[in-house]
Amino acid sequence: MASVVGLLEERELAARERVEGLREEADRVLAALAEAERDWQEWLIARQRVGEVLSAPQPREAGPAAGPEPAREPLAPEPVTVPDAPAEVPTPRAARAGSIVPVWRPALSTDALAADYQQILSLLAERRADGQDVMTCQEIAAALGLAAVPASVEGVRSKMKRLADRGWTVEPSPGRFTLAAGPACGS
Structure with a gap:
């Protein structure tokens, strides 16, 4: 049995x-x-x-007295497609709010993360430099200037869990977080 x-x-x-x-x-x-x-x-x-x-109003026939051409807004560069690149792994661009947290890998910088995640990682890096390696979600929320209400702390907790699941941070003990070895090395 x-x-x-x-x-x-x-x-x-x-x-x-x-x-x-x-x-x-x-x-x-x-x-x-x-x-x-x-x-x-x-x-x-x-x-x-x-x-x-x-x-737009139709311009008259362009002739010598037509004057200078109006200034145009520059167009964004066309995205470059690489034919041999795997379709499963999109090229990371600067993230915007609400975007997914990619799994950390050595070639990936914090620019691939949304601004709030970047703030959290820079805060953890600053604290590590000050010798205070591990932080709770309440401490992170307070350091980010968020109100000390359960909703704010829970929002930070979910972000920290997501960062830990993706390899950006580690949770050495329940509810306490620190930078993972890879992201702490400056990538």
Whole structure:
């Protein structure tokens, strides 16, 4: 007969594997969503530009007395597509609020994170430099200037858990966080 602890460990392992699979699927879906949003924004900009061009008064025949051409707004550079690049791994760009937290890897800088995550990591780096390596979510919320209410602390906690799950931070003891070895090295 199997032991109770053994049965519990089997179920825990199965649950963890399911969570990891779902997390990978969520990352894939969020990356696809980000790409679709970028595509949508490009079409929106194109439609707005065409609307501007069509609604502008038609210039008279350009001749020697027509005057200087009006100044144009510079266009953003076209995104470069690499044909041999894997479709699963999008090139990280500067993140915006609400974007996903990528899994940390040596070539990835904190610029790939949204501003609030960057603030948290810089705060942890400053504290590490001051010799105060580990911080609680309440301490992080206070240092970020957030109100000392449960909602703010819970928001910081969820961000810290997400950073820890993705390898940016570690949780040496429950509720206490510090920078992971890789991100602390300045990448």
